[in-house]
């Protein structure tokens with residue numbers, strides 16, 4: 291391969307927001323090192339595929355993407371979660387140039403340098419990398435990853451074996467990145483990790499510095515500091531530990547968004563124990579009630595699994611009762627499907643496929659009515675929304691209750707107002723359907 295001043299790298303990013311953040315870091319480094327990033331196979335000198343290996347369908351999608359890149363371009367480096375299965379990848383695609391694992395930024399960038407050398411180092415005066423780095427999300431929101439890995443061992447999950455134990459980023463670094471993103475125009479930060487509540491536990495909540503001020507690497511202190519930035523801050527992957535109570539006042543005061551993404555996964559204590567879930571012994575209903583007393587605006591999003599091995603009719607009824615009591619706003623549910631290498635595969639009494647699907651159906655029906663009622667209750671309220679896009683007379687926006695890509699949206703009629711993506715505006719909610727709200731801009 292001839293050396294070129296600005297070799298061109300194609301990039302395919304698969305998987306969850308955490309993988310997206312990894313892709314952004316790799317791309318930022320490649321640009322800093324003098325590579326051009328191109329959007330198609332034809333013009334790329336080499337293609338990096340950032341894979342996902344979370345569930346079997348993600349593995350299949352990743353394998354397909356590798357196959358496509360090989361046949362379209364031929365020179366492929368594989369990275370990301372599926373990278374832990376290097377042998378399988380190389381067996382299926384012997385032409386792959388290199389395989390690196392999750393969070394191995396230096397390794398994948400090193401592999402690009404090996405297989406596609408660049409003669410010219412990055413010149414900061416000529417090749418500007420934007421101060422916020424390369425972002426794959428729209429300009430006005432960004433994912434901010436605060437830690438890697440996870441100390442839990444949920445029986446259905448193989449993330450710890452792919453990504454390792456919890457490694458928290460220094461809070462000074464996290465805040466510096468948050469400020470950089472804000473200064474580059476980001477209006478909403480989405481805080482992600484595998485376990486946001488555990489932030490700092492691995493480094494004993496070490497004190498670091500932000501703007502010369504000592505600050506502990508811990509969830510509460512992080513939320514307080516982020517709350518000072520004056521932009522939206524949304525928390526994902528929070529587990530319902532008692533210390534989460536401490537951030538409710540920040541939400542009630544409007545410092546961070548009144549929104550919690552808590553993957554409960556089930557409600558039956560027996561199943562939670564067999565899933566080995568974090569905070570499995572907490573009384574979640576009592577906790578949710580207490581949170582809503584402090585912050586009535588709180589939106590709770592969650593995910594659940596129906597038909598986990600050993601789930602009895604009684605366990606499932608318990609789950610439905612929990613839904614009725616908890617009145618969660620946004621909920622996703624999956625029928626349990628075994629993940630290659632997960633401990634749960636050894637559990638007894640698997641639920642027959644038909645019963646799993648039947649339970650999933652009942653779950654979704656129960657929750658759909660709850661979610662629709664909760665949306666309906668917002669008709670007549672006034673909400674601040676963040677504009678995501680404007681298309682002629684219609685704009686798509688989100689309120690504090692809507693995370694991008696996973697929740698609903700607020701449809702806004704633009705009328706004669708001049709608005710653009712990234713604007714915060716006030717709307718009166720005039721209508722609701724099953725998933726979304728419809729709003730009218732509040733005049734002067």
Ligand code: SF4
Pocket residue numbers: 440441442443444447448449450484485568
């Ligand atoms: S908390 Fe459980 S499900 Fe989440 S990453 Fe850790 S082990 Fe997996």
